[in-house]
Amino acid sequence: MQFTIRAVRAEEWPLVKELRLAALQDPVAPIAFLETYEKASVQPDSFWQGRTADAAEGRTVRQFIGEDGAGRWLGSLTVLVEQAGAEDYFGHLLEAAQTHIVGVFVRPEARGTGLAPALFDAALAWSWGLSEPKIDRVRLYVHEDNARAQAMYAKAGFRRSGVTVDAAAGREFEYVVERD
Template sequence: MRYTIRPVVEADWPLAKELRLAALQDPVAPIAFLETYDQVASQPDEFWQGRTATAAEGSTVRQFIGASPSGRWLGTVTVLVEPPGFEDYFGFVVPTAQTHLVGVYVRPEARGTGLAAALFDAALTWSWSLPAPSPQLARLYVHTANTRAQAMYKKAGFTPTGATVEAPTGTEYEYAISRADAAVGAP
């Protein structure tokens, strides 16, 4: 399957809304995302415009999408920049510059095509290009019951760190990849 990987721009908000709502209807959405379809489906356009503008800003957050040749969005990943001293969603203070991948979703028809790997490559390339203090680690969290996502993250080079957190839906594992390890796996 062919696709184009690119960062979102503010004008993409209707497509970003459609893909996020599709993601929140996926069977694993209750353990994969920290919000529900019901929480965001009725949000006004301004909510989606602001959310997409934030994801497009490119210094503290960046969202990447994978689109088919027809322009249909097939997948996404968002990268959050966590500078030293940043307190994350779970209340942990990060010791060094790193990035945090969230909102990972690939439509069922695009799974197993290499799209997830291409999205991760874009996210990590962007992460490693950030100015000083340049992140040396990218991480994400995955629910203990989300074995499909765990396999996808491992295939992309992420490994469990041994850290866990309690999310509203249960225990999540932290997975990470270092800049050095990402370079080793690069072609």
């Protein structure tokens, strides 16, 4: 399968919305995402426009997509910049700046094609390319029962850090990649 990896563009908000809603209907969505289909599907267009514009700008967040030759979006992930001294989503104080990968989704027909590793490569390259703040660590969280995602993250070079958090759907493991 041929695909291209690139950052989203602000005007592509309808595609961002469609892919996110598809992700939230995946069978593992209740343990993979902190958002529900019911909540996301009623968001106004202005929500999706703002979300996409921020991710396209790429200062504190960047969304990457994989698309096929016909322009169909096959998968996506988003990278958030977490500043030193700030609290993360789980209320932990961050000692150093890092990036945090969220919203990883690959359509079923594109799984096992190399798309996920290519998305992670783009996320890591963007993270390492930031100069302010300089990033030496990229992380993500995965539910303890999401073996498919754990295997995918390990193949992309992420390793369990030993940090766990309790989230609404259960225990989450932190996976990290550190700059060489």
